[in-house]
Amino acid sequence: MPDKYSRFSELPHQAVDVIVIGSGFAGLAAAIEAAAAGASVIVVEKMLAPGGNSLISDGGIAAPGTVYQLDAGITWDSPELMYRDMITAGEGLNHPQLVKVIAAGAKAAFLWTEEFLGVSYKNRVDIFGGHSVARCHTPESVSGRSLIKKQIEKLTSLGVPLYLGTPVKALVQDERGRVVGIKVADRDGGLRSDHADQTTIHAAKAVIVAAGGFGSDVAFRQAQDPRLDETLMSTNKPSATAEILKECMWIGANPVQLSRIQLGPWASPDEKGFGLGPLFGDYVALPYGVLIDPATGGRFVNELSDRKTLAEAMLRNRHPVIGIADAAGAQTAGWDLQPAVRKGVVKTFASLAELAADYGIDPGALQDSLSRFNHMVIRGEDCDFYKPLLNMAAPIEHPPFYAMRFWPKVHYTMGGIQIDVLARVIHRDQYPIDGLFAAGEVTGGIHGACRLGSCAITECLVMGRIAGQQAARL
Amino acid sequence: MPDKYSRFSELPHQAVDVIVIGSGFAGLAAAIEAAAAGASVIVVEKMLAPGGNSLISDGGIAAPGTVYQLDAGITWDSPELMYRDMITAGEGLNHPQLVKVIAAGAKAAFLWTEEFLGVSYKNRVDIFGGHSVARCHTPESVSGRSLIKKQIEKLTSLGVPLYLGTPVKALVQDERGRVVGIKVADRDGGLRSDHADQTTIHAAKAVIVAAGGFGSDVAFRQAQDPRLDETLMSTNKPSATAEILKECMWIGANPVQLSRIQLGPWASPDEKGFGLGPLFGDYVALPYGVLIDPATGGRFVNELSDRKTLAEAMLRNRHPVIGIADAAGAQTAGWDLQPAVRKGVVKTFASLAELAADYGIDPGALQDSLSRFNHMVIRGEDCDFYKPLLNMAAPIEHPPFYAMRFWPKVHYTMGGIQIDVLARVIHRDQYPIDGLFAAGEVTGGIHGACRLGSCAITECLVMGRIAGQQAARL
Numbered sequence: 001m002p003d004k005y006s007r008f009s010e011l012p013h014q015a016v017d018v019i020v021i022g023s024g025f026a027g028l029a030a031a032i033e034a035a036a037a038g039a040s041v042i043v044v045e046k047m048l049a050p051g052g053n054s055l056i057s058d059g060g061i062a063a064p065g066t067v068y069q070l071d072a073g074i075t076w077d078s079p080e081l082m083y084r085d086m087i088t089a090g091e092g093l094n095h096p097q098l099v100k101v102i103a104a105g106a107k108a109a110f111l112w113t114e115e116f117l118g119v120s121y122k123n124r125v126d127i128f129g130g131h132s133v134a135r136c137h138t139p140e141s142v143s144g145r146s147l148i149k150k151q152i153e154k155l156t157s158l159g160v161p162l163y164l165g166t167p168v169k170a171l172v173q174d175e176r177g178r179v180v181g182i183k184v185a186d187r188d189g190g191l192r193s194d195h196a197d198q199t200t201i202h203a204a205k206a207v208i209v210a211a212g213g214f215g216s217d218v219a220f221r222q223a224q225d226p227r228l229d230e231t232l233m234s235t236n237k238p239s240a241t242a243e244i245l246k247e248c249m250w251i252g253a254n255p256v257q258l259s260r261i262q263l264g265p266w267a268s269p270d271e272k273g274f275g276l277g278p279l280f281g282d283y284v285a286l287p288y289g290v291l292i293d294p295a296t297g298g299r300f301v302n303e304l305s306d307r308k309t310l311a312e313a314m315l316r317n318r319h320p321v322i323g324i325a326d327a328a329g330a331q332t333a334g335w336d337l338q339p340a341v342r343k344g345v346v347k348t349f350a351s352l353a354e355l356a357a358d359y360g361i362d363p364g365a366l367q368d369s370l371s372r373f374n375h376m377v378i379r380g381e382d383c384d385f386y387k388p389l390l391n392m393a394a395p396i397e398h399p400p401f402y403a404m405r406f407w408p409k410v411h412y413t414m415g416g417i418q419i420d421v422l423a424r425v426i427h428r429d430q431y432p433i434d435g436l437f438a439a440g441e442v443t444g445g446i447h448g449a450c451r452l453g454s455c456a457i458t459e460c461l462v463m464g465r466i467a468g469q470q471a472a473r474l
Numbered sequence: 475m476p477d478k479y480s481r482f483s484e485l486p487h488q489a490v491d492v493i494v495i496g497s498g499f500a501g502l503a504a505a506i507e508a509a510a511a512g513a514s515v516i517v518v519e520k521m522l523a524p525g526g527n528s529l530i531s532d533g534g535i536a537a538p539g540t541v542y543q544l545d546a547g548i549t550w551d552s553p554e555l556m557y558r559d560m561i562t563a564g565e566g567l568n569h570p571q572l573v574k575v576i577a578a579g580a581k582a583a584f585l586w587t588e589e590f591l592g593v594s595y596k597n598r599v600d601i602f603g604g605h606s607v608a609r610c611h612t613p614e615s616v617s618g619r620s621l622i623k624k625q626i627e628k629l630t631s632l633g634v635p636l637y638l639g640t641p642v643k644a645l646v647q648d649e650r651g652r653v654v655g656i657k658v659a660d661r662d663g664g665l666r667s668d669h670a671d672q673t674t675i676h677a678a679k680a681v682i683v684a685a686g687g688f689g690s691d692v693a694f695r696q697a698q699d700p701r702l703d704e705t706l707m708s709t710n711k712p713s714a715t716a717e718i719l720k721e722c723m724w725i726g727a728n729p730v731q732l733s734r735i736q737l738g739p740w741a742s743p744d745e746k747g748f749g750l751g752p753l754f755g756d757y758v759a760l761p762y763g764v765l766i767d768p769a770t771g772g773r774f775v776n777e778l779s780d781r782k783t784l785a786e787a788m789l790r791n792r793h794p795v796i797g798i799a800d801a802a803g804a805q806t807a808g809w810d811l812q813p814a815v816r817k818g819v820v821k822t823f824a825s826l827a828e829l830a831a832d833y834g835i836d837p838g839a840l841q842d843s844l845s846r847f848n849h850m851v852i853r854g855e856d857c858d859f860y861k862p863l864l865n866m867a868a869p870i871e872h873p874p875f876y877a878m879r880f881w882p883k884v885h886y887t888m889g890g891i892q893i894d895v896l897a898r899v900i901h902r903d904q905y906p907i908d909g910l911f912a913a914g915e916v917t918g919g920i921h922g923a924c925r926l927g928s929c930a931i932t933e934c935l936v937m938g939r940i941a942g943q944q945a946a947r948l
Contacts, residue, residue: 257733
């Protein structure tokens with residue numbers, strides 16, 4: 001990361017063309033495109049570090065038709081298939097035109113990160129629940145950090161300042177309702193000048209909202225889904241709160257599908273936040289292993305179901321379940337599980353009997369379940385839960401066995417402010433609000449009832465870039 | 475109905491205590507309670523007739539523990555069971571405290587209509603999908619009209635004026651955000667006085683919003699659920715639109731669960747609006763008959779599933795399905811089906827073969843399905859779809875056979891503005907907005923993902939009465 005960011009006291013007094021709120025994937029993509037198109041741009045970030053929640057994601061990005069897929073023998077993926085997968089998981093609630101834009105723009109967005117920004121990807125593709133094929137591309141770092149770093153480098157080369165510790169207090173409109181700027185304060189409520197207790201920065205062209213989701217805003221999320229109280233853990237940073245979403249609502253932005261809040265079903269209750277568990281959970285145990293209900297010793301779900309289906313199946317059990325993979329599965333997956341093992345989130349066992357004893361599972365029932373599953377793997381057909389077995393032809397039988405407790409955590413807010421295909425924010429009376437664009441998790445309607453894994457970064461980049469391009473054109 | 479209502483030109487110039495927006499079940503209940511508590515009250519209604527959508531409902535009201543249930547041999551119903559049924563159908567999204575208030579207050583609300591207002595009910599209780607027991611009480615008129623009529627009579631006796639053709643254009647707040655009145659115009663935009671193009675009426679205590687749902691507001695509903703475009707029919711009046719909900723959002727009311735929009739699965743595509751089909755669909759075919767997919771001649775769902783489950787099962791078929799009951803079922807149900815038959819919405823057939831021919835169903839497959847179903851009825855167990863058969867022990871075999879095409883129509887909007895147990899409207903920052911109450915379909919959070927049949931009137935009365943009582947206390 002660059003070690004110098006712009007200081008609050010340096011915020012401009014003259015108008016800039018475009019103000020971007022938020023420095024995650026979407027905000028930085030928007031800022032880069034707007035600046036590349038010749039606009040003067042600033043980025044404001046409420047936290048003291050850039051990147052928001054994007055920084056702690058694993059960086060996986062869904063894109064159909066890449067050479068990485070061809071290398072893996074996947075020749076039949078397409079934007080149409082990705083569109084269908086997203087609509088299916090979204091239960092048809094997705095705004096179809098937006099999904100088309102995402103699916104059609106996914107490959108170009110991926111190539112933009114690789115060729116224009118210089119992010120390095122592993123030569124592999126992974127499949128997550130609900131996708132028809134493996135189409136997730138993961139950076140070498142296995143972290144969103146590398147994309148954020150490359151985006152900031154590009155932004156710096158374009159001369160765009162990024163102001164940290166600069167929370168937005170309000171959007172400013174002119175008398176006709178056009179958004180013409182923002183009011184900011186420093187984090188201590190301090191002033192940029194001695195003129196006012198809040199400081200206005202004017203935007204000659206547009207303000208782009210890329211402020212992220214509200215997964216950590218307990219009061220706001222609980223009003224939409226009362227089950228999601230403070231006892232439920234979240235993979236999000238504590239800063240994933242709703243104040244900018246609410247400010248957009250204040251000036252008339254239409255909130256859509258706010259009650260559609262995603263639980264990440266591959267998280268560990270034995271660590272806080274996103275943690276190290278999901279690498280084992282999402283990349284190893286679900287595709288290459290099984291989920292076992294410790295109360296019965298049996299499987300209970302297709303482990304490659306979408307996140308909503310999987311989380312609901314777990315919640316019905318009312319207690320954490322155990323994800324299990326063996327040495328062969330872990331080797332095929334090819335991920336470094338040692339950090340999670342050292343942290344104690346993932347455990348290793350020399351035998352299934354030891355594993356069963358540790359989690360209080362009936363050892364005979366567990367052995368029976370795995371024998372049955374292995375038999376089905378050999379036959380190539382999961383007759384119990386119809387899990388696609390194409391990519392995991394190996395029975396689970398080689399020690400050491402890896403295991404983790406799974407329990408859902410609040411992960412992603414599908415709902416947010418309504419946008420159109422040009423990333424313009426839509427008023428509740430269904431017209432675009434002049435001068436206001438939005439992209440990323442703060443928006444709603446793209447994923448409907450359930451977002452598929454690795455589609456968020458795709459969305460952030462596709463819609464963020466569109467927002468920046470459109471804002472610069474005004 | 476009283477034939478004289480107050481005229482727009484007679485709207486008061488001095489402040490009243492309480493202004494109620496909307497003249498459906500909830501608004502009238504609120505107005506009666508506020509007036510009975512001694513407040514000066516007015517009701518404003520945008521349409522030229524009172525009653526809103528309430529008028530065209532079938533008037534069924536859910537209440538546990540009534541003498542009508544005891545007469546029917548149902549001794550084990552309770553508020554707790556009704557609470558559990560509502561939460562189950564709502565998929566746990568329901569605000570639990572609100573559901574408790576509804577379930578606990580249901581019987582008192584029912585008795586209020588019967589003993590205080592004088593509504594006459596049929597001596598029967600009906601079961602709708604998702605309820606554990608028969609707990610729906612239907613007025614003699616089989617229409618919401620009788621309750622509206624009695625409410626208006628009571629209102630008139632309390633001296634409360636009801637202004638028709640009086641749409642609310644805005645809520646008025648004082649400088650501290652307290653709601654202190656409304657602005658109205660007449661339906662032609664006309665003036666009450668020559669002072670302004672909009673007229674303010676002041677409320678010394680509170681404004682109560684009971685403006686109903688937005689099922690007929692295509693643009694607004696489609697932003698939340700893009701599948702619900704103008705090609706989908708609605709059981710609602712065209713006046714079921716979102717303008718007051720949006721006005722509440724404008725002043726900060728938190729919209730919750732707006733994307734949860736209910737399709738009525740017992741409606742006929744062969745007539746507009748609510749129509750006559752639901753009486754056969756909901757009261758006869760679903761409890762006493764079967765649903766048949768004409769493409770296969772087979773059943774495809776538990777006909778007593780909740781509305782969401784049922785509508786989704788129908789939509790998966792992608793074409794209308796056929797609901798069938800026989801003469802014995804129709805007689806047991808005991809409803810007058812002749813108006814629907816005369817309208818051509820429900821058809822009668824002398825034999826199953828004739829019925830099959832009319833709907834293009836394979837006659838052998840249809841006969842097989844009914845034979846299998848009848849066999850299961852005799853055994854008392856629906857082994858295919860687990861429909862509860864307790865109340866319908868008769869095989870379907872006695873001509874004439876009654877049949878109707880079923881296709882879902884937009885029926886009810888579960889989402890709306892957030893309220894608390896005192897019916898106070900909650901701001902998006904989670905504090906009550908001073909001077910503003912709400913009740914009925916304009917509010918959200920009570921029914922979660924799916925409202926059960928006959929729980930809406932219960933809700934309107936329980937929360938409407940609370941709103942009126944609380945407003946009068948200010």
